[in-house]
Amino acid sequence: MRAQVIAITNQKGGVGKTTTAINLATGLAAMQRKTLLIDLDAQGNASTGLGLYDTQHKCGTYEAITGAVEDIYNCIHKTSVPCLEVMTASRNLSATEIELAAENERESFLKANVGTVQKNFDYIVIDCPPALGLLTLNAFTFATHILIPLQCEYYALEGLSHLLNTVKQVKKTYNPSLNLLGIVLTMYDKRSTLCLQVEEDVRKNLKKLVFESVIPRNVKISEAPSHGQAALIYDITCSGSQAYIKLTAEILKKMRK
Numbered sequence: 001m002r003a004q005v006i007a008i009t010n011q012k013g014g015v016g017k018t019t020t021a022i023n024l025a026t027g028l029a030a031m032q033r034k035t036l037l038i039d040l041d042a043q044g045n046a047s048t049g050l051g052l053y054d055t056q057h058k059c060g061t062y063e064a065i066t067g068a069v070e071d072i073y074n075c076i077h078k079t080s081v082p083c084l085e086v087m088t089a090s091r092n093l094s095a096t097e098i099e100l101a102a103e104n105e106r107e108s109f110l111k112a113n114v115g116t117v118q119k120n121f122d123y124i125v126i127d128c129p130p131a132l133g134l135l136t137l138n139a140f141t142f143a144t145h146i147l148i149p150l151q152c153e154y155y156a157l158e159g160l161s162h163l164l165n166t167v168k169q170v171k172k173t174y175n176p177s178l179n180l181l182g183i184v185l186t187m188y189d190k191r192s193t194l195c196l197q198v199e200e201d202v203r204k205n206l207k208k209l210v211f212e213s214v215i216p217r218n219v220k221i222s223e224a225p226s227h228g229q230a231a232l233i234y235d236i237t238c239s240g241s242q243a244y245i246k247l248t249a250e251i252l253k254k255m256r257k
Contacts (some may be wrong), residue, residue, distance in 0.1 A: 003036070003121040004255060006181060007143035012159050013130035015151040016186035018045045019221060019231070021127035023241070024147075026050075026230035027248030029084035033122040036076065038114070039089035040135050046127040047088040050079050051228025060088035065096055065138070067113050076117070081233065087114070097134040107174055110138035132166055140170040145181035145255070149215075150202065152188050152195040157202070180209060181254065184247060188214040213247035216240060 008021045018041065025037040039046040039061055047053065047060075062068075064075040064087060076085050100106040118124065126139045140146065146167050150156050164180070171178040183206060189195050203210050215221075218240030224231040231241045 001122075002118040003124045004145060005118070005124045005126065005143045006145045006147050006251075007126040007128055007136075007139040008147045008149065009128040009136060009139065009163070010149055010159075011130060011132045011136075011163060012151070012156060015156060016149045016215060017130065018049065018127050019225075020147070020149045020184065020186065020215070020244075020247075021046050021125055022049045022225075022230045023221075023232055023244040024248055024251070025084055025123075025125040026081055026232045027244055028123045028125070028252075029081050030232065031248065031252070032083060034083050034120070036085050036087065036117065036121045036124045038087045038124060038126045038139075040093070040110075040126055040139055041089055041129040042091060042094035043129075044089040044091075044093075045225070047086060048228065049225040050081070050084075050086055050230065052077055052079065052086055052088050060090050060093075062090055062092040062096055064114050065109050066099060067109075072114065072117060081230070093135075100134055100138075106134060107137045107141045110135075111142040115142065132163070137170065137174075140167065140178060141174045143175070144177055145179050147181045147251075148183045149186045150183050151186050152192070152198045154194065154198065157198065181251065182209050182211050184211045184213065184215060186215040188216045190216075211247060211250055213243055213250050215243045215247070218243075 008017055010017050025035050028035045059069050059075045064072055075087050078085055128136045128139045216239050218238055220235040220238035221231045221240035224234035227234055
């Protein structure tokens with residue numbers, strides 16, 4: 001059975017995208033689903049957030065996408081979490097969009113060169129870059145599902161309609177199997193009137209597309225990456241970790257339907 005591929009995306013930075021990718025992948029692995037996290041962001045935060053650094057590995061996402069490696073599995077690295085492996089990013093990844101720009105079927109390089117590993121995993125989670133560029137388009141073409149983290153603030157809503165339209169266009173043009181898994185509210189502060197208003201507006205307009213689970217602002221979530229750990233490993237009892245456990249269970253339930 002081929003892995004379900006979840007691309008986590010938002011063209012706006014700082015919305016909890018990478019944090020969600022790390023903790024969702026860890027949550028799936030904790031539930032004994034064999035999981036691969038693909039770090040598609042040249043900043044490499046999903047890699048370092050799990051204690052993996054590009055100085056340790058000569059092969060990662062850049063080599064995999066461009067086909068510059070004979071064995072794709074050399075680009076996949078184990079983590080300290082059982083059932084969780086990572087395809088790490090490096091600074092070379094920033095050059096990928098330029099290199100692919102002149103290629104035929106440039107939107108399908110990720111699927112063509114990495115899709116062969118699907119049979120060995122239950123889930124593949126992709127941490128997309130904070131832009132709707134060629135790398136993100138590759139992720140959408142490869143993915144079976146899109147997950148959108150949405151920060152509870154006014155400006156976060158401005159780009160959402162553009163992102164949703166992009167997903168629809170990719171589904172129509174490149175990937176008919178692509179589904180919008182849903183939207184998860186992040187950096188949630190129930191003391192904030194604006195935050196509550198944003199939640200109300202999003203739920204009113206998008207209804208069941210918005211997950212019941214919300215991710216709160218939480219100190220432990222912020223601290224965890226500096227220790228090279230997911231929040232779920234760093235402190236499973238904190239409110240952020242508990243929220244990601246609930247989100248993981250909700251996603252699994254939704255994907256089984």
